[in-house]
Amino acid sequence: MRVLIVEDDRHTREFIERALRESGYTVDAVGNGRDGLFLATTEAFDLVVLDRMLPTVDGLTILRTLRASKITTPVLILSALGDVDDRVDGLRAGSDDYLVKPFALAELLARIEALLRRPRGGDGTSGETTQLRVADLELDRLKRSVRRGERRIDLQPKEFQLLEYLMRHHDQVVTRSMLLEAVWDYHFDPKTNVIDVHISNLRQKIDKDATVALIHTVRGVGYRLGLEVD
Amino acid sequence: MQRRQYRRSAFFRFAVALPLLLAALSGVLLWPIYREAVDHIREQVHAAIERDSWDLEVEFHEHGIDGLIDAIEQRLARQLDPSTLYLLIDADGAILAGSMAQWPISVTREDRAWAEFTADDGEHAEGQVFGLFGQRWLLVGRRSPLASFDRSLALQLGWTVLAMFTLSALAATWFSARLRRRLRGLALDAEAIRAGDLARRLLISPHQDEIDDLAERFNRTFADLERLVDGARQVSNHLAHDLRRPLQAARQHLDELAHRSGLDGAARLAIESSLSEIDQLLGTFAALLRLAKLQAGGFERGGDYCELDRVVADAIELYTPVAAAAGHSLRAELQPVRIRGDRHLWFQLVQNLIENALNHGHSDVDVRLDADGELCVRDHGPGVPEELLTRLGERFFRADPARSTPGIGIGLALARAIAQHHGATLRFENAAPGLRARVSPGK
Numbered sequence: 001m002r003v004l005i006v007e008d009d010r011h012t013r014e015f016i017e018r019a020l021r022e023s024g025y026t027v028d029a030v031g032n033g034r035d036g037l038f039l040a041t042t043e044a045f046d047l048v049v050l051d052r053m054l055p056t057v058d059g060l061t062i063l064r065t066l067r068a069s070k071i072t073t074p075v076l077i078l079s080a081l082g083d084v085d086d087r088v089d090g091l092r093a094g095s096d097d098y099l100v101k102p103f104a105l106a107e108l109l110a111r112i113e114a115l116l117r118r119p120r121g122g123d124g125t126s127g128e129t130t131q132l133r134v135a136d137l138e139l140d141r142l143k144r145s146v147r148r149g150e151r152r153i154d155l156q157p158k159e160f161q162l163l164e165y166l167m168r169h170h171d172q173v174v175t176r177s178m179l180l181e182a183v184w185d186y187h188f189d190p191k192t193n194v195i196d197v198h199i200s201n202l203r204q205k206i207d208k209d210a211t212v213a214l215i216h217t218v219r220g221v222g223y224r225l226g227l228e229v230d
Numbered sequence: 231m232q233r234r235q236y237r238r239s240a241f242f243r244f245a246v247a248l249p250l251l252l253a254a255l256s257g258v259l260l261w262p263i264y265r266e267a268v269d270h271i272r273e274q275v276h277a278a279i280e281r282d283s284w285d286l287e288v289e290f291h292e293h294g295i296d297g298l299i300d301a302i303e304q305r306l307a308r309q310l311d312p313s314t315l316y317l318l319i320d321a322d323g324a325i326l327a328g329s330m331a332q333w334p335i336s337v338t339r340e341d342r343a344w345a346e347f348t349a350d351d352g353e354h355a356e357g358q359v360f361g362l363f364g365q366r367w368l369l370v371g372r373r374s375p376l377a378s379f380d381r382s383l384a385l386q387l388g389w390t391v392l393a394m395f396t397l398s399a400l401a402a403t404w405f406s407a408r409l410r411r412r413l414r415g416l417a418l419d420a421e422a423i424r425a426g427d428l429a430r431r432l433l434i435s436p437h438q439d440e441i442d443d444l445a446e447r448f449n450r451t452f453a454d455l456e457r458l459v460d461g462a463r464q465v466s467n468h469l470a471h472d473l474r475r476p477l478q479a480a481r482q483h484l485d486e487l488a489h490r491s492g493l494d495g496a497a498r499l500a501i502e503s504s505l506s507e508i509d510q511l512l513g514t515f516a517a518l519l520r521l522a523k524l525q526a527g528g529f530e531r532g533g534d535y536c537e538l539d540r541v542v543a544d545a546i547e548l549y550t551p552v553a554a555a556a557g558h559s560l561r562a563e564l565q566p567v568r569i570r571g572d573r574h575l576w577f578q579l580v581q582n583l584i585e586n587a588l589n590h591g592h593s594d595v596d597v598r599l600d601a602d603g604e605l606c607v608r609d610h611g612p613g614v615p616e617e618l619l620t621r622l623g624e625r626f627f628r629a630d631p632a633r634s635t636p637g638i639g640i641g642l643a644l645a646r647a648i649a650q651h652h653g654a655t656l657r658f659e660n661a662a663p664g665l666r667a668r669v670s671p672g673k
Contacts, residue, residue: 015482019489102478102512104505105485158547184548186577197551220488220502 001116002044005029006036006062007051007078012101016049019105020112033057040066045073047115049108052079052090060093067094074115078103087187106221110173117172132167135227137206137214139167148210158183159202166215166225175222199223241406249399253391260387267383268376275356275374276344282314283358283370290362295326298368302327313373315355321365328369339367349373412441420448428456466625467522470515477515481508517640521625524647536573539564542599545580552588559594560584565601569671571652579648579656582641583607583667590629591664603671610664622658642667 003025007013010031017029028045030036033054040048040062048066052059063075074096079086090098097111132139136149139160146153146163155163161183166174176195181187199215207213216224289301302316306329317328325332333339334347341361349355349371357371412435419432431452432445487493488501546562553560569576580597584607587595591609598606614622614629621627623646626639642656645667649656653672658665 011479011482015486018486022489102474102481104481104509105489156547184544186544187574194548194552197555198548200555201551220505 001046002026002028003112004036004039004043004045004048006033006040006048006054006059008032008054009051012051012078015105016108019109023109025112033059033062037062037065040073041069041071047112048073048075049112050075050077050095052077052086060089063090063093063095074118076108076111076115104221106173106218107175107177110175110178110221113172114169114174114178117169132164134167134170134225135212135214137167139164146206148206151209153205155202155205158198159205162198162202163206163225166223169225171224171226171228173218173221173224178222239410241410245399245402245406248402249395252398253395256391256394257387260390264383264387268380271374271376271379272356275372275376276358279356279358279370279372282372283360283368286368286370287360295362295364295366298362299327315349315357315369315371315373317369317371319367326366330369333367333369337369345369346374347371353377409441416441416445423452428452428459463522463525466518470518470522474512474515477508477512481505481512484508514640517644518625521640521644521647524644524651534572535568535570536576538567538569538576538603538605539599541573541576542580542597542605545577545584546597548581549584549588553595556588556592558588558592560588560597561594562597562599564597564599567599567601567603569603569652575648575651579645579669580605580607582645583669586641586645586667587611587665593664605669606666608661608664608666610661613660613663613665614658616660619658619660623656 001024003020005013005016005020005027007016007029008031013029013031017027020027028039028043030039034056036048036050036054037057039045050059050062054062059077059079063077066073066075075094076097076099077090077095078099078101079090080101087098087100096115099108099111130141132141138147140146141164144160146155146160162179165179165182179195179199203213203215206215212227214225214227216226218224286298286301290298293300299318302318305314306316315329317330317333318326319328319333320326323333331350334345336347337345337357337359339361340359343359344356345359346354346356353373354377355371356374356376357369360368360370362368416432419430422430431449434442434445434449484501484505488498488505493501542564543562546560550560584595584597587607587609591611593610595610596606596608598608600606618629622629623642624639625643627643628639646656649669655670655672657668657670659668660666
């Protein structure tokens with residue numbers, strides 16, 4: 001997997017570069033917008049990590065140029081601007097995800113992984129499959145029903161959405177803020193452990209009485225739904 | 231306005247005192263003139279009487295009592311002066327000559343005495359009495375214009391004073407009403423500035439008078455004040471902004487360290503707890519910057535509408551499990567309300583109020599949204615001392631002196647800023663038991 005990093009701050013650039021290399025990605029890193037635009041349009045990448053504020057050519061301009069040239073490489077925008085409007089601007093310009101600095105490495109890696117594993121050509125949520133299945137856990141989007149083996153499980157609407165997101169990203173690390181953005185559709189940062197409480201309720205219902213737990217906590221990062229143990 | 235307030239008003243006192251003073255002053259000034267005029271008239275009358283009586287006295291000395299009677303009758307017959315009055319009586323009171331029907335009762339028979347009396351036709355008159363040889367008495371009198379003069383002068387004086395009183399009362403009322411209106415405008419401006427509209431200034435009228443001069447001085451003071459407050463805000467904003475970079479760098483280093491394999495459990499734990507502390511700090515800075523941006527009007531006040539009841543319901547859905555985990559319930563009573571504003575900001579406001587209620591109230595929380603858009607979040611905890619209520623929502627203010635509860639006093643400040651951003655007001659009141667936060671929409 002080949003990733004392009006366009007980031008003018010040297011520390012941040014090197015920080016991301018090292019982390020991605022260690023995680024097994026091939027990395028190209030440039031420090032200004034012109035070089036970034038040139039590389040992104042001439043070579044094939046699986047993902048672009050794009051800083052929003054760049055010298056020479058601004059991040060959103062690069063993004064719009066890429067999309068206008070029909071290059072659909074997933075783009076994750078990094079930005080020091082964290083407000084709703086900024087985020088909406090970024091997503092509207094065609095970015096696939098938006099991460100506000102400062103961010104945790106684990107958050108970045110989880111989001112990159114989610115973008116790379118996404119089925120290409122779609123936006124990830126318009127998945128045609130109405131049935132999701134992980135081990136003996138089944139979720140039917142149309143019937144709004146969840147089963148674990150033979151057992152029917154009643155879920156609150158938000159729990160259902162949480163579970164759906166986790167199952168779509170099964171065997172991936174999903175962070176709390178990814179869950180918040182996906183399920184609540186509000187941009188805010190909760191001070192208390194709201195998501196943990198919701199997940200713990202969900203876990204109660206899913207993993208209760210089951211021999212194998214499916215929802216795992218990834219310490220300091222978030223959650224993962226899947227069979228194998230970390 | 232209530233009566234007491236009226237009495238306390240300087241303008242009212244002015245409007246009453248000025249005409250009274252003017253009336254008193256005109257009285258004091260006109261009185262001596264009046265007295266002088268009266269004395270002058272009396273002197274004239276007396277002089278005329280003395281001239282008359284002198285002539286009669288000469289006649290009496292030269293021709294005796296008959297000559298005197300002749301002289302009186304001749305004078306009366308000639309009608310030289312219709313204002314003169316004569317009366318001559320003998321010792322029995324019988325009339326010997328004269329134009330009067332009888333001796334006036336008020337006139338004592340005493341030689342050379344001055345007397346005032348009423349003539350037969352009712353007019354005021356003055357006269358002098360002469361005792362003549364043989365117990366005869368002569369009264370030489372004259373109709374006096376004094377009484378009618380007195381009446382008309384008093385009337386004129388009265389009118390003058392009344393007119394002065396009325397005119398000055400009108401002028402004072404008009405003037406003080408004008409002044410009061412201007413001062414009220416200034417007071418409203420000042421009140422708006424006190425309420426936080428620091429950019430507002432007192433209105434300067436085109437007159438460029440003393441009040442304008444004063445208002446300009448105040449405006450300069452307000453400008454200084456605004457600069458100072460801005461400065462204080464800027465300092466904390468710059469702090470938040472500038473400290474972010476080194477913190478971010480430190481966070482990156484620690485983050486990398488944590489990802490390196492081969493760390494023992496204790497080291498990893500230490501790094502993770504440092505990371506979460508840094509994250510908290512960064513979160514605080516982010517909130518501060520957001521607050522600053524809100525207060526500086528950095529967010530556009532879009533014309534978008536959002537379903538406030540939906541937003542509140544979402545927030546309640548988010549926090550219901552949190553409340554339940556702490557053993558409390560989160561009850562809601564919501565009417566459908568459409569409101570202008572940013573749903574993300576409204577969500578943040580509701581979320582901050584609910585978090586505050588849960589964290590500080592440690593009790594069940596009621597959320598109510600009325601059809602008129604008023605939103606109340608009420609806990610059943612210990613509440614807040616009455617004198618601290620207005621300080622809730624100040625930046626960095628915390629009602630809990632021991633600071634044992636989580637938070638640094640940003641959440642409610644943000645909530646208030648968001649409310650103000652949308653033209654609403656956030657107030658707090660004790661609900662006994664508990665604290666009630668009330669968000670009232672603007673008009």
